[in-house]
Amino acid sequence: MKRGYIVSLCYLFLLSVLLVSCKKDKDDPKPSSQGNSSSYQQRILGKWKITSFTLVSDSASIDYYQQMEDCEKDNILEFRRDSVLIFDEGPTKCNVDDPQQTDGTYVLSADNKKLTMTNNMGYDSFTWEIVELTNVRMKLIMKSDDQTTTLELVLQKVQG
Numbered sequence: 001m002k003r004g005y006i007v008s009l010c011y012l013f014l015l016s017v018l019l020v021s022c023k024k025d026k027d028d029p030k031p032s033s034q035g036n037s038s039s040y041q042q043r044i045l046g047k048w049k050i051t052s053f054t055l056v057s058d059s060a061s062i063d064y065y066q067q068m069e070d071c072e073k074d075n076i077l078e079f080r081r082d083s084v085l086i087f088d089e090g091p092t093k094c095n096v097d098d099p100q101q102t103d104g105t106y107v108l109s110a111d112n113k114k115l116t117m118t119n120n121m122g123y124d125s126f127t128w129e130i131v132e133l134t135n136v137r138m139k140l141i142m143k144s145d146d147q148t149t150t151l152e153l154v155l156q157k158v159q160g
């Protein structure tokens with residue numbers, strides 16, 4: 001159970017596909033302190049899949065998404081009302097003994113610029129900067145303490 005779950009969380013938290021319309025979202029993609037918190041909360045609700053996971057530093061860029069196994073790429077994050085976060089193994093599990101779903105929580109900062117995700121299995125929480133949040137796409141980044149390395153995570157909303 002732990003390997004598949006931990007790997008999924010590592011990919012998600014260290015910068016952790018159904019077809020989606022290519023139509024541009026009319027909402028302002030950049031969070032702002034003047035933004036309406038309820039509109040950001042509405043946008044984040046739903047099921048999301050990782051579509052890009054990259055580490056960028058001064059000297060290199062590493063595409064972790066290409067290194068993920070298919071059984072990890074089909075995992076789903078579901079943001080529900082009341083700050084409930086569900087980690088779903090998706091249609092294929094890397095380890096048949098892993099639970100299909102585990103739960104956690106998320107918090108969207110008051111200024112709509114930060115998203116903190118935790119799980120209920122005793123692992124750390126991680127806070128991401130929201131670079132883009134539309135009705136269909138979410139881009140998050142996390143910088144190292146020394147600001148020399150950035151993890152970039154892109155999620156696409158799953159229809160249905």
